[in-house]
Amino acid sequence: MFDRFFPDDYKMSTYVIPFEQLYEEGYKGVIFDIDNTLVPHGAPADDRAKKLFTRLENIGFASCLISNNQEARVKMFNEEIQTNYIYNAHKPSTKNYKKAMEIMGTDETNTLFVGDQLFTDVWGAKRSGIHNILVKPMHPKEEIQIVLKRYLERVVLHFYKKKQKKRPSR
Numbered sequence: 001m002f003d004r005f006f007p008d009d010y011k012m013s014t015y016v017i018p019f020e021q022l023y024e025e026g027y028k029g030v031i032f033d034i035d036n037t038l039v040p041h042g043a044p045a046d047d048r049a050k051k052l053f054t055r056l057e058n059i060g061f062a063s064c065l066i067s068n069n070q071e072a073r074v075k076m077f078n079e080e081i082q083t084n085y086i087y088n089a090h091k092p093s094t095k096n097y098k099k100a101m102e103i104m105g106t107d108e109t110n111t112l113f114v115g116d117q118l119f120t121d122v123w124g125a126k127r128s129g130i131h132n133i134l135v136k137p138m139h140p141k142e143e144i145q146i147v148l149k150r151y152l153e154r155v156v157l158h159f160y161k162k163k164q165k166k167r168p169s170r
């Protein structure tokens, strides 16, 4: 019954995703959530984030940030990254996932999504038909409405992990 919320993939961190391999598999664009996906909530881009975007560019990936946060926060993160971005994105609405693909010149067959929230990030990506990767949130200190969603996420992930154990790992 929770299957419809399952992410396509689950990683301990954005920084362990094998982007080179995914590019080889045909993916050409990556849409990223920012907070708790690339950096802790509200933090500017750190060295690790900057290196990731340089790496993505070298691989040949187009990228776009989509955040439900306001412009000031997104701009601040993007200052030293200099990629495309969409703020106030209203995830899980699919509208801005589509806009991000338009900006990158990709479509749902060759776009990846990476985010830390199941019911906003991943749910929107799933309904947009985009291959989605859920990552473990970077920072445990979160707003109360997120804490409640985390509880529900844990329930879904419990069943997801149970299902993963039943099939051979890849």
Ligand SMILES: [Mg+2]
Binding pocket: 033, 034, 035, 036, 037, 115, 116, 117
């Ligand atoms: Mg997030």
